Amino acid sequence: MASNRKLLVLPGDGIGPECMSEVMRIADWFANYRSVSFDITEELVGGAAIDAHGTPLTDATMQLALDSDAVLFGAVGGPKWEELEFAARPERGLLRLRKEMDLFANLRPALVFDALADASTLKREFVAGLDLMIIRELTGGIYFGEPRGIETLPDGTRRGINTQVYTTPEIERVLRVAFDLAGKRQGRVCSVEKANVMESGELWRETAQEIHDKEFPGIELTHMYADNCAMQLVRQPKQFDVIVTDNLFGDMLSDTAAMLTGSLGMLPSASLGAADATGRRKALYEPVHGSAPDIAGENKANPLATILSYAMMLRYSFDLGDEAELVERAVTGVLDQGLRTADIMADGKEEVSTTDMGAAVVDEMAALAG
Ligand code: NAD
Numbered sequence: 035m036a037s038n039r040k041l042l043v044l045p046g047d048g049i050g051p052e053c054m055s056e057v058m059r060i061a062d063w064f065a066n067y068r069s070v071s072f073d074i075t076e077e078l079v080g081g082a083a084i085d086a087h088g089t090p091l092t093d094a095t096m097q098l099a100l101d102s103d104a105v106l107f108g109a110v111g112g113p114k115w116e117e118l119e120f121a122a123r124p125e126r127g128l129l130r131l132r133k134e135m136d137l138f139a140n141l142r143p144a145l146v147f148d149a150l151a152d153a154s155t156l157k158r159e160f161v162a163g164l165d166l167m168i169i170r171e172l173t174g175g176i177y178f179g180e181p182r183g184i185e186t187l188p189d190g191t192r193r194g195i196n197t198q199v200y201t202t203p204e205i206e207r208v209l210r211v212a213f214d215l216a217g218k219r220q221g222r223v224c225s226v227e228k229a230n231v232m233e234s235g236e237l238w239r240e241t242a243q244e245i246h247d248k249e250f251p252g253i254e255l256t257h258m259y260a261d262n263c264a265m266q267l268v269r270q271p272k273q274f275d276v277i278v279t280d281n282l283f284g285d286m287l288s289d290t291a292a293m294l295t296g297s298l299g300m301l302p303s304a305s306l307g308a309a310d311a312t313g314r315r316k317a318l319y320e321p322v323h324g325s326a327p328d329i330a331g332e333n334k335a336n337p338l339a340t341i342l343s344y345a346m347m348l349r350y351s352f353d354l355g356d357e358a359e360l361v362e363r364a365v366t367g368v369l370d371q372g373l374r375t376a377d378i379m380a381d382g383k384e385e386v387s388t389t390d391m392g393a394a395v396v397d398e399m400a401a402l403a404g
Contacts, residue, residue, distance in 0.1 A: 039352055041072040042102040044079040044095070047124060048325025049335035049388075050108025056337035056392025057106065057344045060361060063396050067403065070357055075102075079131075080110025080124035080325075090127030099131055100316070104351040106344060107131070107320035112327040128320075132172065135316045137305035138204070139211040140170040140284065141346070142322065144271070144291035144301075149369035150378060153296030156268065161294050166274040167215060168291050170284025171208045172305060174200055175234075177281050198234045200280065205241040211306060212278035213250035218355075222254045222275035226263045226283055238280065260287070267291055298323040299336030299377045302343035304350055317351045319343040329376075333387040336375040338365055341395060364398035371398075 043058075045051035064070040077083075077095045084090055090110070099105050110124040120126075131137075146154060146164040154161045179197035186192050209225070216223045225242040227235035239257050246255040258266070260283040266273060267290050279287060292301055301323065307316035321339030329335055342365060349358035373394050374383040386394065 039072045040102045040104075041074050041347075042095075042098050042105045043074055043076045044099075044105060044107045045076070045082075046079050046108040046110040046127075046325065047081040047112050048109055048327050048330035049323075050080075050110065050325055052330070052333065052335050052388050053321065053337040053340035054106070054108045056388060056395070057340050059392050059396050060341060060344065060399070063399060064357060067400070068357065070354060079107070079127045081112055081115045083127060084115060084118070084122070084124060090122070090124050091130050096130065096134060099135060099318075103314065103317075104347050105131065105135075105318040106340075106347060107318055108340065109321065109323060109325040111325045112330070131318060132305060135305075135318060136173065136307045137316065137318055138171060138173040138308070139208050139306045140172040140288070141211075141215070141304040141306065141350075142168045142170065142288040142292065142301070143303075143346075144168065144288075144295050145342075146295050147300070147366055147369050149366070149372075150296055150300065152380065153378060154294055155296070156271075156294060161271065164271055164294060166271060166291060167219065167276045168284060168288040169208065169212045169215070169276060169278040170288055171200075171204065171278075171280045172284075173281075174204045175281035198232060198280075198282070200234050200238060202237070202241050205238050206245050207308060209242050209245045209278060210249070212276050213246065213253050213255075216253050216276040217250070218349075220275040221252070222256075224256045224258050224263070224274055224277050226258050226260050226277055226279035226287070228260050228283075229257070230259060234280075242278075263287060264290060267294070292322060297336070297378050299339055299375065300342070301339050302346050304343070304346045306350070315351070317347070319347040319351075333389060334376050335388045336377050337388050337392050338375075338395075341365060341392070360399055360402060361395070363402055364395045367398040367402065368394045 045054035146161045151158045151162040176196050176198040179199035182196050184194045212223050227238040229235040229239040305318045309315050345358040345361040348354040372383045373386050
């Protein structure tokens with residue numbers, strides 16, 4: 035069926051294509067039973083593109099990504115391409131997509147399914163039902179700031195330099211994403227920086243408060259220092275709804291939050307760019323995990339992180355909240371039935387393959403939809 039929703043699918047390498055096949059099963063179900071369809075184009079990225087075209091991302095694929103409403107990405111990389119110089123490696127394909135699509139807001143949900151609460155290193159009571167979202171600024175801050183480098187001083191010692199730098203527009207745009215998102219969740223934003231010791235943090239805090247007061251007075255805004263936030267995430271993670279923070283702190287806090295959930299195979303993510311005149315944002319959705327070469331081709335991978343990334347795409351790029359919820363409820367359902375891929379296997383549960391897990395999610399969707 036023709037559709038005005040353009041979706042670029044980039045399965046990539048290793049378990050990327052295996053997990054993506056299960057997502058396509060779900061997309062087929064929506065097309066057949068819900069008349070929700072996309073104009074899907076599939077292309078190569080990463081090692082697969084290096085083998086076919088000599089580059090991890092062709093200009094033509096880059097253009098397709100820019101022209102699409104959303105990009106769904108699998109994973110890239112593997113031992114076959116590890117000897118290549120850094121600039122020619124599979125991962126460069128992903129970095130180029132992020133850069134040229136100007137994806138400045140990285141959304142990392144930390145969601146603990148009841149059935150998996152025992153897989154966390156924290157006690158069940160602290161994580162069961164956890165549903166928080168970390169938004170990390172992705173294109174500014176200390177990873178990009180100038181001056182940077184390593185210099186030799188007159189006395190022969192050396193000095194390494196990186197610069198934490200943020201402008202008000204950079205802070206404003208990521209804060210707007212956070213407030214917008216909180217409006218669709220529990221309505222609470224915690225803005226995180228180190229305003230006590232960093233001027234860039236002071237500017238971050240002032241700007242967050244200004245945008246809140248002017249544009250989003252209905253959302254609850256609190257401020258927290260990054261070191262305290264790290265403690266609170268492992269002390270009482272359920273106090274948070276949306277956390278928004280800079281590139282460096284976000285890098286660390288999002289990995290901390292990820293570990294509360296217990297498994298890499300369950301974690302989706304989204305990266306969003308600026309909104310155009312129609313409100314549409316450039317967007318890329320991908321699981322947090324990599325290409326898992328150790329299990330690639332064995333029908334063992336957990337496809338749920340990629341499936342949950344697809345659900346995020348339905349919600350954030352296409353405003354299909356009901357459909358996203360159906361996918362998420364189906365994932366909850368199969369876990370409650372005791373189905374587990376090897377990475378999340380536990381005593382008394384039933385171990386299933388990648389394809390069995392994908393099929394079970396579709397069956398559950400059909401059952402839930404009646
Ligand atoms: P990885 O995430 O691929 O794997 C880490 C471990 O987790 C492995 O034991 C793997 O089997 C397991 N695992 C990961 N995802 C799983 C899933 N869905 N189901 C079951 N088990 C899963 O990280 P790595 O081993 O450090 O990297 C492997 C390759 O992936 C490297 O080439 C790396 O550069 C690349 N990588 C790519 C991305 C990306 O494409 N965004 C991210 C991270 C790593």
